[in-house]
Amino acid sequence: MKVLILGSGGREHAFAWKVAQSNRVDAVFVAPGNAGTALEAGVENVDIAADDVPALLEFAKRECIDLTIVGPEAPLVARVTDAIAAAGLRCFGPRKLAARLEGSKAFTKEFLKRHGIPTAAYATFTKATFDRAWVTGQQAPLVVKADGLAAGKGVIICATTQEAIESAEAMFSGQFGSAGNTVVIEEFLEGEEASFIVMVDGEHILPLATSQDHKRRDDGDRGPNTGGMGAYSPAPVVTPAMHDRIMREVIEPTVRGLSSDGTPYTGFLYAGIMIAPDGTPNVLEFNCRFGDPETQPILLRLESDLTELCDAALDRRLHEVTAKWDPRAAVGVVLAAGGYPDAYDKGDVIEGLAEAAQLPGKVFHAGTKLIDREVTTNGGRVLCATALGNSVSEAQRAAYALADTIRWKGIQYRRDIGHRAIARERQA
Ligand code: AMP
Numbered sequence: 001m002k003v004l005i006l007g008s009g010g011r012e013h014a015f016a017w018k019v020a021q022s023n024r025v026d027a028v029f030v031a032p033g034n035a036g037t038a039l040e041a042g043v044e045n046v047d048i049a050a051d052d053v054p055a056l057l058e059f060a061k062r063e064c065i066d067l068t069i070v071g072p073e074a075p076l077v078a079r080v081t082d083a084i085a086a087a088g089l090r091c092f093g094p095r096k097l098a099a100r101l102e103g104s105k106a107f108t109k110e111f112l113k114r115h116g117i118p119t120a121a122y123a124t125f126t127k128a129t130f131d132r133a134w135v136t137g138q139q140a141p142l143v144v145k146a147d148g149l150a151a152g153k154g155v156i157i158c159a160t161t162q163e164a165i166e167s168a169e170a171m172f173s174g175q176f177g178s179a180g181n182t183v184v185i186e187e188f189l190e191g192e193e194a195s196f197i198v199m200v201d202g203e204h205i206l207p208l209a210t211s212q213d214h215k216r217r218d219d220g221d222r223g224p225n226t227g228g229m230g231a232y233s234p235a236p237v238v239t240p241a242m243h244d245r246i247m248r249e250v251i252e253p254t255v256r257g258l259s260s261d262g263t264p265y266t267g268f269l270y271a272g273i274m275i276a277p278d279g280t281p282n283v284l285e286f287n288c289r290f291g292d293p294e295t296q297p298i299l300l301r302l303e304s305d306l307t308e309l310c311d312a313a314l315d316r317r318l319h320e321v322t323a324k325w326d327p328r329a330a331v332g333v334v335l336a337a338g339g340y341p342d343a344y345d346k347g348d349v350i351e352g353l354a355e356a357a358q359l360p361g362k363v364f365h366a367g368t369k370l371i372d373r374e375v376t377t378n379g380g381r382v383l384c385a386t387a388l389g390n391s392v393s394e395a396q397r398a399a400y401a402l403a404d405t406i407r408w409k410g411i412q413y414r415r416d417i418g419h420r421a422i423a424r425e426r427q428a
Contacts (some may be wrong), residue, residue, distance in 0.1 A: 002027045003307060004060055006050040006080065007071025008034050010334075010366035010384040011292035014299045015069055015306070016043045017362065022305045029063070031056060035375045036365025036383075051078040060089050067092065067310055070267070073149060076288050077103045081267075092310040094267040094288045098258055101265075102288040105184045106147045112283055115257035117250055119283045120274075122186035127172040130183075135168070136161050141188040146171050148179030153341065155225060157188065189282050191274040192420065194235045195294045196246050198271075199309060200255055202264040204318040206309065207247065209301055209325050210238040211294040212420065217341060219416045226341045227381055230417030232331040232392055233297040236424045237275055246273060246281045254286070266313060270294075296364045296386045297330035297395075331395040332386035333403045333417045337367070338410025340380035345410060348377045352406040361387030361402045377408055392421040 001024055005015045013036040020028045020042035030037040033045035048055045051074040060068060068084055070076055070093035077099055084091035093099075100107050112119040120143070123134060135142070142164040146154030154176050158164040164185060171180030195213055199206040213231035217223035238246070250271055258265040270287035290298075299306070303324040312321040337344035346367075353375060356363050364386060367379015385402035389395030396418045403413055 001025055001066035001307065002063055003029070004056075004063075004065045004068045005030045005071060006056065006068065006075045008032050008050065009071060009292050010364045010381065011290055011295040012071040013037050013040070013364040013366070014296045015071060016040055017364070018299045018302065018306050019069070022307050024305065024307055029065070031059070034365045034378070035368035035370045038370055051075045051080070053078050053080050053083050056080060057083050057087055060084055061087060065089060067307060069093070069310060071289060073099070073102050073287070073289055077149070090314050092267060092314060094265050095263065097263040098265040098267075099288045101258070101286045103149060104147050105145050105285070106182050108286055109184055109186070111257060111261075115253050117253050117257075117283055118280050120186040120189050122184050125168065125183050125185065126181060130168060130172065132165050135165050135185060138164075138185075139187070140164070143186050143188055144168050144171070145184040145186070146176045146180040147182035147184060148176070150176040150179045151227075153225070154179055189274045189276065189284070191276045191282070192237045193284070194238050194273050194275060195231070195291050196238070196251065196271045196273050197290060197294065197298070198251055198269050199313050199318060200265050200267060200269050201313040201316045201318040202266050203255070203259065203316060205247070205251055205255055206313070206318045206321065206323060207243070207251070208323060209233045209298050210235040210243070211291070211298055212237065213291060213294055214414060214417055217414075219414050224341055226336075228291070228293045228334060229336065229414045230331070230333045230384075231291070231294045231297050232329060232395065232418040232421060233294070233301055234329065236421050242275065242279070242281070245279070246271070250281055250283055292366070293332045293334050293381075293384050296332040296384045300330040300362060300386050300388055301326040301328065326388065328388045328390055329392045329395045329421070330386060330388050331392060331399040331418045332364070332384045333399045333413055334366075334381050335383040335385060335403055335406060335411055335413045336381050337377050337379070338412055340412070344380050346376070346378050347371070348408040348410065350375045350377060350382070350406065350408045355405040356385070356402050359398075359402050359405065361385065361398050363402055363406070391425055392418045393425055396422065
């Protein structure tokens, strides 16, 4: 079969790497891909933007693509699944309406409330309805969120109500373009975060391995929020009892709710959960896709054929399959460009990749580009050094052995990915 993967990040390199190992697969294309997918055995880049739906559709028809897997959110919001399915081809990803769960935080909060799914108390405002007095009357800290897609930057944790007012007003005045026309302001939740990712076929649910990511740029979970500086799997905070609770209180009512709202969901569904000290699994957000960088450690552990799981979901028989996991832990460390998540340089030559390829684990590419056959930086999050180990501590050591072989001007990465799980391992 021929598989097309949409996107150009670390998640898409991991998809391509995994899918290319399947003995059902003859060809893997990535649109537009990165240097890692260009160099990956059995994988070919296609020079089409991930959200250029007409060009993607033409390519899928011309090449008789058997399965398209959507990585990032932009193609989903651009209705790529609808367009490919309308042409009689198979695309694993939610339809436009179901993808609203990611495209609009105000929609998601209203959905959660209506279906009785635990989440932070909140209010939604536009510039016209903004009520400063309401904000002043709340208990700080508060979290201010731009409604639309803001490249992972539209969430501001505010220590005071005054800061929350200023953040909301900056959003209304166009800081994030139209994404900030509507703003959600919600209570700050204490607890430990976990990423809970499942596959859904409209009705049935296949939970994938649990994971935890590190959103802050600096060690000790300090510094600005980013798209994610590293992740590991499994997440020990998700005990078997917590797993059942998240399925029962969050995932099942979400899938049922989407169905009863007339927007049945097919695709990867990612719930960002804040597990409260009392064990309540509060939903922070949904993503209509696999997480990045969670995909990299999770797929390193997946022993099943990803294309078989996607096909089962598209045939609405996800209840008939299981996902088999390597029992070892995996850790992925994101190597970022200096300055990220603010301004950063591009075009720096990356050294040490050949040495890293000799070590156990896998370096997935994200913001990279081939220039004159050299791998250069081309984004904020550049690589994800990912490795397995018998414990999170061992996986962490192996991931840093990989990371430490790689160099370019301004490289930055955290030294403590997995620290919560490692602290738990030390206690045990
Ligand atoms: P989101 O895009 O909504 O997941 O927010 C990004 C990050 O901001 C989350 O992963 C959390 O670390 C943090 N965050 C979002 N909402 C809250 C909240 N209500 N309380 C505490 N932290 C939050």
